[in-house]
Amino acid sequence: MNIQPTYSSLDYPGKMALVLFTPGCNLRCKYCHNPQLLKNQELTKWDIEEIEEEVENNMDFIDAIVLSGGEPLLHVDVIKNFIKQAKQNDLLVKLDTNGLHPEETKEILKDLDYVAMDIKAPLNKYYKISDMYPNNVEELITETIDIIMDNNVYLECRTTYVPKLLDPEDINELTRNLRCDRYTLQQFRNRVTLDASLSTYEEPNPEFLREILENLECQIPEIRLKSRQFGNQLIKKSN
Ligand code: SF4
Numbered sequence: 001m002n003i004q005p006t007y008s009s010l011d012y013p014g015k016m017a018l019v020l021f022t023p024g025c026n027l028r029c030k031y032c033h034n035p036q037l038l039k040n041q042e043l044t045k046w047d048i049e050e051i052e053e054e055v056e057n058n059m060d061f062i063d064a065i066v067l068s069g070g071e072p073l074l075h076v077d078v079i080k081n082f083i084k085q086a087k088q089n090d091l092l093v094k095l096d097t098n099g100l101h102p103e104e105t106k107e108i109l110k111d112l113d114y115v116a117m118d119i120k121a122p123l124n125k126y127y128k129i130s131d132m133y134p135n136n137v138e139e140l141i142t143e144t145i146d147i148i149m150d151n152n153v154y155l156e157c158r159t160t161y162v163p164k165l166l167d168p169e170d171i172n173e174l175t176r177n178l179r180c181d182r183y184t185l186q187q188f189r190n191r192v193t194l195d196a197s198l199s200t201y202e203e204p205n206p207e208f209l210r211e212i213l214e215n216l217e218c219q220i221p222e223i224r225l226k227s228r229q230f231g232n233q234l235i236k237k238s239n
Helices: 045-058 072-088 102-111 137-150 168-176 196-200 206-214
Strands: 004-012 015-021 064-068 092-097 114-118 154-161 182-187 222-227 231-237
Touching: 004 045, 004 064, 004 092, 015 045, 015 072, 015 092, 045 072, 064 072, 072 092, 072 102, 092 102, 102 137, 114 137, 137 154, 154 168, 168 206, 182 206, 206 222, 206 231
Parallel strands: 015 064, 064 092, 092 114, 114 154, 154 182, 182 222
Antiparallel strands: 004 015, 222 231
């Protein structure tokens, strides 16, 4: 099967979800921990039928489906089948995306309950993270955020903090005018990385990451930190 279904209680906050990892991505983040998913394979009607059967058989155990990858919006016509099935059965739908597909986001937005979008670096500094990216990253991501926020769909933005690739000022810069409901800084993990040289980078200390978040100059209502040592921690929340 070209879609890897996995059950998780961590990918949709507070819910048990079936996570569908679809193949293909138009970025090549040096730290990508799913490099096996980067090859864009076509999804067949067998893939669709197998997933629909998986959802059908496990309907009683799950609250949500999570469309993840890779970049699920590269297969927007296929994921529409899963969204339709989920909605017919009162399941929640979360999309994990790199934010580079505003038109496809618009096509499925009305059925989304939660979007988690990666903001890899300040929008004019994607060269720090990926050797491949569209030259209008800033325009695409800004448009995607506006579409989601203007339609009141819950938006979490996330950044993986990789030492040597990013610095604290990058996090300050990228969050300063960011529109979203929640921002999560994720600790870089060095176990599996697309660029093998990153496996020699140390995982950043959670205390150092916490300090970055405590000093942010932004208006985002909820700020969180995700680390191996402490899990998903609330750092700041405004009423
Ligand atoms: S956006 Fe980056 S981290 Fe995510 S799948 Fe694509 S290359 Fe990997």
